[in-house]
Amino acid sequence: MSANLNYEEEVLSEAQNRRTTVEFITIVNDLWYDKSIELVLFKNPLVDKRASEVLNLINYAKEFVSKPITIKDALDIAKAIQQIDLPSSKLDIGKLAYECYLQPKKCKDKVAFVQHKLKDAKTYKNIEPKDVVLYGFGRIGRLLARELMTKMGKGSQLRLRAIVTRGPINETVLEKRASLLSVDSVHRDFLGTVQTDPENNALIINGTTVFMISANNPEEIDYTKYGIKDALIIDNTGAFRDKEALSRHLKATGASKVLITAPAKGIPNIVHGVNHKQYNPDKVAIFSAASCTTNAITPVLKVLEDNFGIKKGHLETIHAYTNDQNLVDNMHSKYRRGRAAALNMVITETGAGAAVAKAIPALEGKLTSNAIRVPVPNGSLAILNLQLNTMVSKERVNAIIKKYALEGDLVEQIKYSLDNELVSSDIIGTTAPAIFDSKATITDKETIVIYVWYDNEYGYSHQVIRLAKHIAKVRRFTYY
Structure with a gap:
């Protein structure tokens, strides 16, 4: 009873x-x-x-x-x-x-x-909203579009005004673009509405017009024809990877800033939360958001370097396959990447170890790195094997990481996982670029092995948006 x-x-x-x-x-x-x-x-x-x-x-x-x-x-x-x-x-x-x-x-x-x-x-001063143009509409481009439109609110920050792609734009193309934005095999349905407007070559996303512009060369576009001015161009094509090539965007009428969603040469490579404050948007016109792996490991490495000091280490990233690989065995510029992505684990290179030093100069030359592409479409894992300058315990390392995940400049970047059985599908849809697996930490005197999960699409896209807000100077008052 x-x-x-x-x-x-x-x-x-x-x-x-x-x-x-x-x-x-x-x-x-x-x-x-x-x-x-x-x-x-x-x-x-x-x-x-x-x-x-x-x-x-x-x-x-x-x-x-x-x-x-x-x-x-x-x-x-x-x-x-x-x-x-x-x-x-x-x-x-x-x-x-x-x-x-x-x-x-x-x-x-x-x-x-x-x-x-x-x-x-x-x-806190009032902020002026910023027009945004997505140059490219692939995996990252579509996630950026989803997030920008979902968080549009009253339009007081970033305003997605146009998307630039190559090739003709007609009713069939618009329908296909709308479909890819609406439904995603990994990230599921877009929680909003997407309609087509063939008369104006536009998508109507959550009731707001976003123009589709066809262009082969960025400098040929006149954005002001679409009512767009002083725009931030977010290049997610991967076609332009150095300062000279990316400067072509600034020749377009109505464009004022450029952000590339990949590592690039000759421009600041930024991991938001770690080194973004070192670059004044009033003085710098072109930025790189680095890579998804660099954004995953750099925040955690900064915590370890600042608190314990890092002698040397090796990074191995277990990475989801990407569109750069072949669906079935076929010719490719890289031998192993030519093998069927969904059937093989593929050893490949990553520049993330060297790229970390651009955000944390003290780690210059201290890290080696490699990557293994594995048969999952999204969700990756970085394994950091490090030699520290001092002896540590698992409890101490975890406590320090948890502190930074709770307060300070890296709260948006590090999520502290308490899950006993975390697997890659669990972390899909996480906004933090680094998910620290606290249960997996291994320590042996000065040696530590830590596991950092990351949604290489969604978590990285949020880092891009954070950096875009910094560049556009539309960061709101925040309390973390």
């Missing part, structure tokens, strides 16, 4: 939790669409989430900070944020709830507490 009563209590408690969660979700979406205030929970997006997804994130938050944070705590903080006059912002409600738990006396008045924590928002 008592067991049955407990069960009934559990059902009622869960129903109340879900009712509270629905109220919380309503506030999250109202803040976003009405005030351009985006709430996240320890970097995890909350906009347009279902109740079960939010409750799972609450459970992660509770375990992550080892404190009994509840959905009611998150709701109370969200209600307080509603009552405060704030500029366009991105606020980590998990961090606020955690700090509230640590300071219960100060947090009795939630509005006053949150107002104090967000006091720096008063000095």
Whole structure:
């Protein structure tokens, strides 16, 4: 009988939790669409989430900070944020709830507490939105389009205005482009609407016109004909890989900045969160977002270098196959990449080890690297075997990484995983470029082996967008 009563209590408690969660979700979406205030929970997006997804994130938050944070705590903080006059912002409600738990006396008045924590928002200046053009529409281009349109809100930051591709643009081509944007075999359905406008050679994404422009040479385009001015061109074609070639974009009428989604020569290679502040967008016109692997390993390597010092090491990346490989055995400029991608593990090279030194000069010449392409379409893993300058334990290494994942300049870059059985499909859709597998860390005196997972498409795309916001100077007030 008592067991049955407990069960009934559990059902009622869960129903109340879900009712509270629905109220919380309503506030999250109202803040976003009405005030351009985006709430996240320890970097995890909350906009347009279902109740079960939010409750799972609450459970992660509770375990992550080892404190009994509840959905009611998150709701109370969200209600307080509603009552405060704030500029366009991105606020980590998990961090606020955690700090509230640590300071219960100060947090009795939630509005006053949150107002104090967000006091720096008063000095934040209004930002001018920036027109964006995607030059290319492949795997990264389409993910960028999805994210830019999903997070459009009131259009106060980056505005996707056009997409440039080669070849003719007609009704059939538009339909195919729309289909590829709407449905993805890896990242599933786009949670929005995509329609075609053949009369204007455009896609209508979430009710907003995005022009499709055909061009063989970037310098020939006049973006102002489409009402686009002072645009940031995000080149995701991989066709232009040095300063001279990328400068061609700046000859186009209406373009002012260029960002390439690949490593490039002669221009700053940036890992956002690590070295982006070293380059002033007012003085630099062309930027590189480096590679997905470089973005995955550099944040973690910075933490280790800053805290322990790195003597030397080797990076091995177990990488999903890419469009550069063959579907079946065929001719290729590289012997092994010519073999069927979905049937073979393929040893290949990666420049990520050397590229890290561009963001962390102290690691120049200290890292070797190699790669193995494996038969999965997305989701990769970097294994770092390092010799440190001091003896460490697994507990100490994990504690340091966790601290940086919770606070500081790398909270967007490092996700600290508590999962006992993390596999590659689990990390698909993660916005952080580096997912630190805390359960897999190995230490032996000065030697450590750590495992860093990364969604080589989605996580990297978010790094590109973070860097794009820095270049466009549309970074909002943030509280992490």
